[in-house]
Amino acid sequence: MTTKSFDMASQTEENYLKSLFNLANEAGEVNISELAQQMQVSMPTVNSMVKNLQKSGWLIYEKYKPVTLTPEGQKEAALIIRKHRLTEMFLVNKMGFGWEEVHEIAEQIEHIHAPKFFDRMDEMMGHPLLDPHGSPIPDKFGRIQEVNYTTLSKCKTGQIVNLAALTNSSTEFLEFLNSRELSLGKELKIISKESYDQSMVVNYEGHPSETLSEKVSDRLLVRVIG
Amino acid sequence: MTTKSFDMASQTEENYLKSLFNLANEAGEVNISELAQQMQVSMPTVNSMVKNLQKSGWLIYEKYKPVTLTPEGQKEAALIIRKHRLTEMFLVNKMGFGWEEVHEIAEQIEHIHAPKFFDRMDEMMGHPLLDPHGSPIPDKFGRIQEVNYTTLSKCKTGQIVNLAALTNSSTEFLEFLNSRELSLGKELKIISKESYDQSMVVNYEGHPSETLSEKVSDRLLVRVIG
DNA sequence: GTAATTTGTTAGATTATTCTAACAAAATTG
DNA sequence: CAATTTTGTTAGAATAATCTAACAAATTAC
Numbered sequence: 071m072t073t074k075s076f077d078m079a080s081q082t083e084e085n086y087l088k089s090l091f092n093l094a095n096e097a098g099e100v101n102i103s104e105l106a107q108q109m110q111v112s113m114p115t116v117n118s119m120v121k122n123l124q125k126s127g128w129l130i131y132e133k134y135k136p137v138t139l140t141p142e143g144q145k146e147a148a149l150i151i152r153k154h155r156l157t158e159m160f161l162v163n164k165m166g167f168g169w170e171e172v173h174e175i176a177e178q179i180e181h182i183h184a185p186k187f188f189d190r191m192d193e194m195m196g197h198p199l200l201d202p203h204g205s206p207i208p209d210k211f212g213r214i215q216e217v218n219y220t221t222l223s224k225c226k227t228g229q230i231v232n233l234a235a236l237t238n239s240s241t242e243f244l245e246f247l248n249s250r251e252l253s254l255g256k257e258l259k260i261i262s263k264e265s266y267d268q269s270m271v272v273n274y275e276g277h278p279s280e281t282l283s284e285k286v287s288d289r290l291l292v293r294v295i296g
Numbered sequence: 297m298t299t300k301s302f303d304m305a306s307q308t309e310e311n312y313l314k315s316l317f318n319l320a321n322e323a324g325e326v327n328i329s330e331l332a333q334q335m336q337v338s339m340p341t342v343n344s345m346v347k348n349l350q351k352s353g354w355l356i357y358e359k360y361k362p363v364t365l366t367p368e369g370q371k372e373a374a375l376i377i378r379k380h381r382l383t384e385m386f387l388v389n390k391m392g393f394g395w396e397e398v399h400e401i402a403e404q405i406e407h408i409h410a411p412k413f414f415d416r417m418d419e420m421m422g423h424p425l426l427d428p429h430g431s432p433i434p435d436k437f438g439r440i441q442e443v444n445y446t447t448l449s450k451c452k453t454g455q456i457v458n459l460a461a462l463t464n465s466s467t468e469f470l471e472f473l474n475s476r477e478l479s480l481g482k483e484l485k486i487i488s489k490e491s492y493d494q495s496m497v498v499n500y501e502g503h504p505s506e507t508l509s510e511k512v513s514d515r516l517l518v519r520v521i522g
Numbered sequence: 523g524t525a526a527t528t529t530g531t532t533a534g535a536t537t538a539t540t541c542t543a544a545c546a547a548a549a550t551t552g
Numbered sequence: 553c554a555a556t557t558t559t560g561t562t563a564g565a566a567t568a569a570t571c572t573a574a575c576a577a578a579t580t581a582c
């Protein structure tokens with residue numbers, strides 16, 4: 071007798087679902103150790119929480135196997151991510167925050183249970199498709215439209231690209247980008263690439279010659295335009 | 297050796313502080329049973345939580361005596377109420393919600409730890425002094441400026457009053473007021489008062505003769521203007 | 523293909539918040 | 553003021569989320 075309830079997830083459970091969603095690879099599988107690292111808790115903690123989440127129907131788990139979100143788990147996770155990204159966009163567009171300030175606040179507001187509140191944000195912003203860091207905002211049904219960009223690090227000398235999104239949105243990285251006046255939509259021309267450390271010299275408005283380390287260029291998602 | 301830490305209060309503890317603040321009478325004392333009723337938990341639960349809150353320095357407690365918030369407890373509570381009321385005002389003024397929709401949402405957002413977020417709301421609204429139900433918004437230091445109004449129920453026939461605030465902001469009551477087009481700032485003239493059930497007949501713009509029960513007139517806070 | 527390493531599990535304990543049952547102190551009431 | 557009622561306390565248990573210690577399974581590495 072399987073116990074599938076689909077009750078409201080607790081704040082903690084919501085965080086596990088979100089991490090599971092973000093860690094799920096092509097096969098949709100996530101290891102206990104990965105999840106433990108992501109959640110910053112011990113493996114036994116994850117082990118018991120995973121049993122919990124399975125009992126509630128959010129995921130599939132078998133001893134010694136990686137876990138997989140059920141369709142319901144995926145939807146639930148996507149809807150939490152939707153609240154997070156809508157909030158980030160609202161904070162930037164309607165409240166004047168910088169893109170480096172919004173993650174921590176959204177991390178808390180994503181757990182608010184008030185559909186009207188998020189619907190109103192969405193409406194006030196005209197149903198945005200992307201958050202301030204270029205990540206797609208899942209729709210009301212938890213559907214997420216995948217876009218695939220390349221990282222700047224994979225581009226070749228001479229190419230012209232448009233900065234579209236980031237693979238990492240830590241405050242420190244965003245502050246680094248601010249210091250170089252690098253924001254989404256900027257057109258970058260790749261001047262050269264150092265084969266020793268993979269650092270790149272790029273050119274963009276107001277910055278004729280800016281050097282970016284591989285660590286940075288790996289985190290910049292771009293659309294090649296020439 | 298007294299253990300006074302003043303750590304961050306948990307969400308549950310914040311709710312106890314808020315209730316304590318709201319229940320505190322002139323003497324500032326609150327009984328365990330009152331608090332249990334307000335918080336909708338059993339007395340033993342309150343008993344143990346009160347010991348907790350004392351250990352953290354938020355209140356003074358002695359066996360079989362009513363509890364009293366310390367100055368720190370009062371400030372903490374007032375700051376939570378500040379977040380609640382700022383949020384309600386923001387939802388009404390900046391997001392277009394009705395005054396009857398905002399309590400439940402603010403009840404959740406009040407627990408967000410993000411000073412910048414509330415400061416920005418405050419700034420965007422030009423530092424409002426009252427929330428949408430006429431209750432004062434405590435300042436950043438947790439100071440609350442008391443205003444004292446009379447209830448409509450205490451007014452006499454012939455008086456003209458201005459509707460300034462409410463003693464109760466339940467959705468049902470607010471929806472009742474909406475149905476009679478009664479909103480803050482409305483000027484009411486007391487036409488008559490029924491001595492049998494204390495119901496009152498009042499007159500205001502668009503409503504030449506509206507009857508209000510004692511239950512209603514007791515919940516309307518007014519400023520007598522004539 | 524054993525041995526070593528990594529990954530995952532169980533067992534048992536801890537903290538926060540809650541409960542019910544039983545009892546004790548305080549307040550109320552004739 | 554003694555009896556009753558109300559209010560408050562203790563004891564003991566439950567649930568959620570976490571931990572460490574010990575062990576077991578799976579994987580990786582010679």
